[in-house]
Amino acid sequence: MERNDSVLSKDTFLKGALILTVAGIVVKIIGSVNRILLSRLLGGEGVGLYQMAYPIYLLALSISSAGIPVAISIIVAEKLARGDYRGAGRVFRISLGVLAVTGLLFTFVLYYGAGWLIEHHFVRDARAYYAIAALAPAIFFVTVLSSYRGYFQGLQMMTPTAVSQIFEQLFRVITMIAFAYILLPQGLEFAAAGASFGAGPGAVAGLMVLLYFYWRHKPGFTHKMKMQPPLPQESGIRIISRIVKLALPVSLANIMLPVVSNIDLLIVPARLEVAGYSVEQATELFGYLTGMAVPLVNLATILTASLAASLVPAVSEAYTLGNKQLIYQRIATAMRISNLITIPSFVGMWLLATPISLLLYGTPNAGTSIAILAVGIVLLGMHQVTTGVLQGLGHTAIPVINMGISAIGKIIMSWVLTAVPALGIMGAAWATVADFGVAALLNIFFVYRYVGFSLNLNDTCKALAASAVMGVAVLLSYDAIMSHLLHNSLATLGSIVVGGTVFGVVLLLIGGIEVRDIEQLPRIGGKLAAVLTKLRLLRR
Structure with missing residues (x-):
């Protein structure tokens, strides 16, 4: 409606x-x-x-x-x-x-x-x-x-x-x-x-x-x-009561994030020392993970965080009207858009982890942490979108409980894996990925339980296929530019542009983008959809 x-x-x-x-x-x-x-x-x-x-x-x-x-x-x-x-x-x-x-x-x-x-x-x-x-x-x-x-x-x-x-x-x-x-x-x-x-x-x-x-x-x-x-x-009391009931779990989630970060601060450096690193080395590795790799993951999920915020009132409206089909449609669109952003971001960041580290931070040493956390981009995107859905349905406590469960798992994994000499900081990175994954899977379970929604495998496979082709193009273009210019910054930026272009073209050719996706782009959507349809790159 x-x-x-x-x-x-x-x-x-x-x-x-x-x-x-x-x-x-x-x-x-x-x-x-x-x-x-x-x-x-x-x-x-x-x-x-x-x-x-x-x-x-x-x-x-x-x-x-x-x-x-x-x-x-x-x-x-x-x-x-x-x-x-x-x-x-x-x-x-x-x-x-x-x-x-x-x-x-x-x-x-x-x-x-x-x-x-x-x-x-x-x-x-x-x-x-x-x-x-x-x-x-x-x-x-x-x-x-x-x-x-x-x-x-x-x-x-x-x-x-x-x-x-x-x-x-x-x-x-x-x-x-x-x-x-x-x-x-x-x-x-x-x-x-x-x-x-x-x-x-x-x-x-x-x-x-x-x-x-x-x-x-x-x-x-x-x-x-x-x-x-x-x-x-x-009544005013009833409204205030409802606001508090809905807001309290979200507030707890916001408080939980810095709490988990502080727990990381207590666990990861100490367990790195157990693994055989000096205090200085442990501090340095912790900086690569939390100060360099984590911000890149957050940057890659700006759109999915925005999707989550926008989904809350959209789902709430459809739920109030009792329109389950509209709820399902909005969730499906959000998840498809999320995958179209996070899957290629994961592939590109995974393949170019070390060059990106060198480009942004002037050191290749954060590359390992970036590559591992790149896997978490897809999982974090799913978690954000499903959190928005559950909040829109009025179940604001469920995402918080799921975050708490996943945080406990993260703490245990960080404690165990980080102390393994063969893993070190990689163990802490994998624990963070597992944190995203557990929270996302639990959210998806509850979304399925309340709405009956499950991931569209056809759309997901199209995003994966386009990302795979993009990955080959990224590697070839990076190697080609480096062999001629021997300049990491230009090679990294150039391969990102090439990869993004290839991903978009392949996705259009295999039907991974729909007309309504383009039409909803602000200002240019309608005209761009008409042009792509005329060129037979989009089908109605």
């Missing part, structure tokens, strides 16, 4: 995912520039002070607001599916009030708790006090911001969220660098505090963008509220 009225201007979930993906890439580029500039300005010591404060801020933010946007988007999508515009507006207003209170509460907790953290030596360097206190105001604005984002995602309008993410990151980086530069003469601790303070103005900028979109769409939405027939409304 699609609503084409101007008040909603609803995106299809695939178009919404692409919008969020583009925003995610832009945000990561801005963030990369920020890390470079901040490192040069503050040096290792100053960045260290900043990094002592930032995880505490993220933890406070996770407790105060994480999971709320998902909960709001589920309930708002459910209300709109029933034509209850008053109910959707009421959910937003109540959630906004609750989040404003919790945001203000945690702002004061972090500001006044900064001294306590220093006094009790939870933060070892007393100079980090200023950086922690400077982050406190951002919690209120980011928490309020999350309510607006959840509301727009429930409307299946991803553009406001995407634009606000870009503006938030841009203003955050500008103010971080500016304040750090201005305060540097006062001392390194004040410069680090200036960098921390940038999170506040960034959140205000993102909030201003969302307020603009809100007021722009409010008249049409208000008209819809007035025109709808009388419908029974949930």
Whole structure:
């Protein structure tokens, strides 16, 4: 059931995912520039002070607001599916009030708790006090911001969220660098505090963008509220209860991620020493895995993370309408798109692991970790998409439980495999892949249980076949360019371009891309689909 009225201007979930993906890439580029500039300005010591404060801020933010946007988007999508515009507006207003209170509460907790953290030596360097206190105001604005984002995602309008993410990151980086530069003469601790303070103005900028979109769409939405027939409304207590019930598991999942990372920090280096490595070697290998290989896997799954976010309200809407066929169709489309992105990414990163390591990090030594974690790209993509499906169905606790089970398995495997001299850091990498795999398989089981969905082997085989041909082209092109130019960077970039082109062409020839996939691309989709159909590369 699609609503084409101007008040909603609803995106299809695939178009919404692409919008969020583009925003995610832009945000990561801005963030990369920020890390470079901040490192040069503050040096290792100053960045260290900043990094002592930032995880505490993220933890406070996770407790105060994480999971709320998902909960709001589920309930708002459910209300709109029933034509209850008053109910959707009421959910937003109540959630906004609750989040404003919790945001203000945690702002004061972090500001006044900064001294306590220093006094009790939870933060070892007393100079980090200023950086922690400077982050406190951002919690209120980011928490309020999350309510607006959840509301727009429930409307299946991803553009406001995407634009606000870009503006938030841009203003955050500008103010971080500016304040750090201005305060540097006062001392390194004040410069680090200036960098921390940038999170506040960034959140205000993102909030201003969302307020603009809100007021722009409010008249049409208000008209819809007035025109709808009388419908029974949930009480405020009931709405708050539902938000908490849906949001709490998502918040636990967000908290679990840094917890597992910290467990890795405790286990992997220590077990590498048991395997026979020195402290310095263990630290170096741990850096290759967590600081170089893991970010590449996360980069390769930006689209699948966006698909998951876009799927939540789309599945919730279809589930509310009782349209199982639409749920199945949306899951199938998301999984097919996920495989079309993650399978070739896995093959390319696996084959070019060492050249990519040399290109990005100036060392070939991260190649082994990158090659192993490349396998996890497909599994992580499946996990993200199925998590979005289960959340959209209202089963937000299931992905968290599955993550907990997979994390226990990861800890056991890391403890055992990393200490094996023949494996070392490869054991830790395989444990991470197993973590992704177990979580994905458990999610897939529950999606099948609730919806009856299973992977389409025909579509998956087409993606595998195109990726195999692409892999041959990647190896041949890399060897050819290297033999003539002897330049790794040009050979790596050139072979990636060749591989991507070959993958796309082969996929078109074997019918792995459908007309509707192309048509849903923003702006150019319709024209591009028409051209490819005319050339008989696409079939209707």
